[in-house]
Amino acid sequence: MTSHTVIIIEDEKQTRRFLRLSLEAEGYHVFEAETGGEGLKAVASRKPDMVIIDLGLPDMDGVEVVKKLREWSTIPIIILSARSEEKEKIIALDVGADDYLTKPFGTGELLARIRVALRRAISNEQAGNGTFSIADLTIDLIHRKITKMGEEIHLTPIEYRLLSVLAQHQGKVLTHSFLLKEVWGPNQMDNAHYLRIYMSQLRHKLEKEPVRPRYILTEAGVGYRFAVE
Amino acid sequence: MTSHTVIIIEDEKQTRRFLRLSLEAEGYHVFEAETGGEGLKAVASRKPDMVIIDLGLPDMDGVEVVKKLREWSTIPIIILSARSEEKEKIIALDVGADDYLTKPFGTGELLARIRVALRRAISNEQAGNGTFSIADLTIDLIHRKITKMGEEIHLTPIEYRLLSVLAQHQGKVLTHSFLLKEVWGPNQMDNAHYLRIYMSQLRHKLEKEPVRPRYILTEAGVGYRFAVE
DNA sequence: TATCACCTTTACGTAATCTTTACACTTTCC
DNA sequence: GGAAAGTGTAAAGATTACGTAAAGGTGATA
Numbered sequence: 001m002t003s004h005t006v007i008i009i010e011d012e013k014q015t016r017r018f019l020r021l022s023l024e025a026e027g028y029h030v031f032e033a034e035t036g037g038e039g040l041k042a043v044a045s046r047k048p049d050m051v052i053i054d055l056g057l058p059d060m061d062g063v064e065v066v067k068k069l070r071e072w073s074t075i076p077i078i079i080l081s082a083r084s085e086e087k088e089k090i091i092a093l094d095v096g097a098d099d100y101l102t103k104p105f106g107t108g109e110l111l112a113r114i115r116v117a118l119r120r121a122i123s124n125e126q127a128g129n130g131t132f133s134i135a136d137l138t139i140d141l142i143h144r145k146i147t148k149m150g151e152e153i154h155l156t157p158i159e160y161r162l163l164s165v166l167a168q169h170q171g172k173v174l175t176h177s178f179l180l181k182e183v184w185g186p187n188q189m190d191n192a193h194y195l196r197i198y199m200s201q202l203r204h205k206l207e208k209e210p211v212r213p214r215y216i217l218t219e220a221g222v223g224y225r226f227a228v229e
Numbered sequence: 230m231t232s233h234t235v236i237i238i239e240d241e242k243q244t245r246r247f248l249r250l251s252l253e254a255e256g257y258h259v260f261e262a263e264t265g266g267e268g269l270k271a272v273a274s275r276k277p278d279m280v281i282i283d284l285g286l287p288d289m290d291g292v293e294v295v296k297k298l299r300e301w302s303t304i305p306i307i308i309l310s311a312r313s314e315e316k317e318k319i320i321a322l323d324v325g326a327d328d329y330l331t332k333p334f335g336t337g338e339l340l341a342r343i344r345v346a347l348r349r350a351i352s353n354e355q356a357g358n359g360t361f362s363i364a365d366l367t368i369d370l371i372h373r374k375i376t377k378m379g380e381e382i383h384l385t386p387i388e389y390r391l392l393s394v395l396a397q398h399q400g401k402v403l404t405h406s407f408l409l410k411e412v413w414g415p416n417q418m419d420n421a422h423y424l425r426i427y428m429s430q431l432r433h434k435l436e437k438e439p440v441r442p443r444y445i446l447t448e449a450g451v452g453y454r455f456a457v458e
Numbered sequence: 459t460a461t462c463a464c465c466t467t468t469a470c471g472t473a474a475t476c477t478t479t480a481c482a483c484t485t486t487c488c
Numbered sequence: 489g490g491a492a493a494g495t496g497t498a499a500a501g502a503t504t505a506c507g508t509a510a511a512g513g514t515g516a517t518a
Binding site: 385386387420422423426449450 | 474475476477478484485486
């Protein structure tokens, strides 16, 4: 099982440290960003599973960060707010944040909120139990585990994200630009070649006959799709 | 069931009389208008279920009436044209008319066209699910999947685009230039031969007897249409 | 600072698709 | 009846898209 990745966008050093320690103790993989701009870049490049954003950032309003993020991503967002930031907190939730924590908060509350947000994100994407299977393949989105004939298969982060997007839209043809946006972010939308490389890798890891794929199907000139049945 | 209301915009008294009698015998509710201007007003005030427009009107070109009507209404429009009005007929279809009848025409043909246009309008209102079906054919625009008797059929990008345009205007006559613009873009509008090639390919993939097509119908000199029911 | 896993870039053979060309058939009009 | 225009089909040529391997880069980790 791969651990979930969280990005913390927070300017105060001590809060950052507290968050990192609390999350790493639970097995999360943590990255930090000190400013909004930095944070947005980090989300685009690292593709975390969730983001924690402090509302009182120096360069950019936390609300702005949430808004910008929501232009292309549905990633879970939890905001941290001081008691004085009541109004902004509401606005941040309005523009798409998932949940909030009012400082000061304890570790237990923090972790509970994170678990809820992650679970909701997964079940939102796939109404159901978060697992898919086709023939001898199973994809468990909650535990981030892929098995082929019972054996676990190791996927790199990009491979995993690509496969989970495909699986969540099982049967539907996903265009190149959609897949690129979902997996690599909005800055790589013209790089369709990445898809070919990673589709090839996925096929070699998942398919019996990578040359004649049964799961990952190509729609020439359009995109790819994950087979049903 | 309430009877459908039809407005006839036609200057010749005898044609008007013929239409009125034919339609009223079928239970339609009929209003008449002698000029384009009058007709437009009547459509606005009486809110009919469809309009029949003669192309040879005294005050305003029939094409103009169609154009003006389409600025605010999606009501089904059938045009009546003399043999000499071939060009205007195509323009009228291009600007949004649904179907046409070339004089002289019989009652049977008239009523059949009216039924098709009304049915199309009704199914358009209830549309939105993104799937179409006719006989043993289903077109799933969401999953980008075509099936014939349950079996999936592979289409190339152009074939798919062409079929989806046809299906989305089921029952309506689509001119060559309209189809070319929709599928190949505005730079290929004179290349009507592409249509023949791809219509042939579609028929061979979709029809039981490609030589006697049931779904993809040719309107000689005008364009194509996708059959209803 | 060396190593490792991963991502990105580059290169090239193959496959799928689109366009062009050719020709037979049908309908329409003189 | 014959020419002309419109239509359908087949097959070649041209173009674009795809899959794969392998080298180069990057960042995390110890």
